[in-house]
Amino acid sequence: MxxxxxxxxxxxxxxxxxxxxxxxxxxxxxxxxxxxxxxxxxxxxxxxxxxxxxxxxxxxxxxxxxxxxxxxxxxxxxxxxxxxxxxxxxxxxxxxxxxxxxxxxxxxxxxxxxxxxxxxxxxxxxxxxxxxxxxxxxxxxxxxxxxxxxxxxxxxxxxxxxxxxxxxxxxxxxxxxxxxxxxxxxxxxxxxxxxxxxxxxxxxxxxxxxxxxxxxxxxxxxxxxxxxxxxxxxxxxxxxxxxxxxxxxxxxxxxxxxxxxxxxxxxEGLDNIHKKETELIDYALNRLNEVDNITIYGPQDSSKIIGVIPFNLRNKSCEKVAYELDQNFGIMIRSGLHCAPSAHQLIGTEKTGTCRIGIGYFNKKNDIDHLVEALKTVSSNKNNQ
Ligand SMILES: Cc1ncc(COP(=O)(O)O)c(C=O)c1O
Missing domain, CATH: 3.40.640.10 (Type I PLP-dependent aspartate aminotransferase-like (Major domain))
Incomplete structure (x- = not known):
């Protein structure tokens, strides 16, 4: 899948x-x-x-x-x-x-x-x-x-x-x-x-x-x-x-x-669910920073956010990044304004939108590893826009 x-x-x-x-x-x-x-x-x-x-x-x-x-x-x-x-x-x-x-x-x-x-x-x-x-x-x-x-x-x-x-x-x-x-x-x-x-x-x-x-x-x-x-x-x-x-x-x-x-x-317990998602957020924030040309938006502090991480690659539109992740690596993320243009005005992405990963209870660290390795390839791919 x-x-x-x-x-x-x-x-x-x-x-x-x-x-x-x-x-x-x-x-x-x-x-x-x-x-x-x-x-x-x-x-x-x-x-x-x-x-x-x-x-x-x-x-x-x-x-x-x-x-x-x-x-x-x-x-x-x-x-x-x-x-x-x-x-x-x-x-x-x-x-x-x-x-x-x-x-x-x-x-x-x-x-x-x-x-x-x-x-x-x-x-x-x-x-x-x-x-x-x-x-x-x-x-x-x-x-x-x-x-x-x-x-x-x-x-x-x-x-x-x-x-x-x-x-x-x-x-x-x-x-x-x-x-x-x-x-x-x-x-x-x-x-x-x-x-x-x-x-x-x-x-x-x-x-x-x-x-x-x-x-x-x-x-x-x-x-x-x-x-x-x-x-x-x-x-x-x-x-x-x-x-x-x-x-x-x-x-x-x-x-x-x-x-x-x-x-x-x-x-499962609400506290355990929250704890697991927080660990995944920490892991993702750490690893995403390995990707060249990445800008991660928001506080980058797992105690202040739920499992939503917005980012862009400086050399490629968010739509292109999401498309390449899906087509070449089978990784599904969201791109665009996510039905909330006001929030994008705060971070200056109201015209471009962002990529967004949404971490859930059933995700594993391995999913983040695949995402990061794929993003490294997408970022270095010459077919930029
Ligand atoms: C903060 C917030 N409010 C409202 C909605 C709308 O949800 P639904 O499509 O289930 O009505 C969403 C879904 O993206 C959301 O994230």
Whole structure:
């Protein structure tokens, strides 16, 4: 299959049991949840509820009914942002946001008169908590921050930001796309009001899964309206959770796969997963510096980043490097802007983009060795651009 180093986009491989339980469900049960009263449908309900419980537990949260399933974090972020912000509101975001946040907010700015402020960020990708205080206005209705940048890997100070938000009574939405499944996230202690996650990255689950955990009692307008399996005569979305924000048939096989992935993470231990990834990051940072013409961006400090390392070769475009790695060495990495142009502005790569390796739990030092040797050849190859 080659060497997969694009885990920041989606993790691969998944634990074997993830595909197995999905197969078993689809061949042995196959029923929708929240709809039927027969035994198998009730069994499907149980599977879904157990997954809500597992997700709540993973994030140290105590109310599974406020775990809302979505099809990915982009939907979760849109649900929270569009569901909370009203005309005339002000929103504060970090300088590192993925387009899942950025485009959503820019669209509201253009179409609904929302105003927005960006918290400044250091050149190596860190937000200073105190910078947030100066941006708060009377009409600030939401603060949104990515937990770790998908371009630089830098981990953001969500605990400090959460404290300020709580003190000022402003809901705090965290994009945990890159951290859920690698870092321990405590919703209550970090004053996170809304935690958005995606199932297919470090959570090691299938694509088509994600969610929003609600530690907040404020009003969130549903993104979609439709069937919830109950109260069918009522003409609007029900007021209770999760049905208020979950509508249409759920991705039950995906949700069951996600539960199995969380079980795997808990068996391995979040701390062990983080430790292994940190060792691989250290190893990669050390070895990548052997490559001629390489520029590595970001802090190059494994205690400050998750497994995302951006770099360029000074004598070749990032697209060409990624292409040669794939075609000549079977090594898969990402090139371009990674859907987060703001973060590239910090490091001056908004026009060129960067190569990005995304290290995952199943990578080995050997994968990094192959990458480094291949990059040495790519860098010395005369066919430059
Ligand atoms: C920080 C961040 N937010 C949001 C997303 C969007 O994830 P998804 O495509 O699963 O919705 C990504 C994925 O690249 C990401 O890295």
């Amino acid at each position: 080659g060497i997969y180093l694009d885990n920041a986009a989606t993790s691969f491989p998944k634990p074997k049991a993830v595909a197995q339980v999905m197969f078993d469900f689809m061949t042995e049960n196959g029923c929708t949840s929240g709809r039927g009263a027969y035994e198998k449908a009730i069994e499907a309900d149980k599977f879904v509820y157990q997954t809500r419980k597992a997700i709540a537990g993973l994030f140290h949260f105590n109310n599974p009914k406020k775990v809302i399933f979505t099809s990915n974090i982009t939907e979760s972020l849109n649900l929270a942002i569009q569901g909370i912000l009203k005309e005339g509101d002000h929103v504060i975001v970090s300088s590192l946001e993925h387009n899942g946040v950025w485009r959503c907010i820019k669209t509201l700015e253009r179409d609904k008169g929302i105003t927005l402020s960006k918290i400044p960020c250091s050149k190596d990708g860190y937000t200073k908590v105190d910078d947030l205080k100066n941006l708060i206005r009377k009409n600030t209705a939401l603060v949104v921050m990515t937990h770790a940048s998908n371009v630089l890997g830098t981990i953001q100070p969500i605990a400090g930001v959460g404290r300020i938000c709580r003190k000022n009574n402003i809901p705090f939405l965290v994009d945990a796309a890159q951290t859920a499944g690698v870092l321990n996230i405590d919703i209550i202690n970090n004053n996170i009001d809304l935690l958005a996650f995606t199932g297919h990255k470090s959570l090691l689950g299938p694509m088509g899964t994600g969610g929003l955990v609600l530690n907040w009692d404020g009003e969130i307008h549903p993104l979609k309206s439709g069937g919830t399996g109950g109260d069918s005569a009522y003409e609007y979305q029900p007021d209770y959770y999760p049905n208020r924000l979950e509508t249409g048939t759920l991705n039950v096989p995906g949700i069951i796969g996600l539960h199995e992935a969380i079980k795997f993470i808990q068996q």
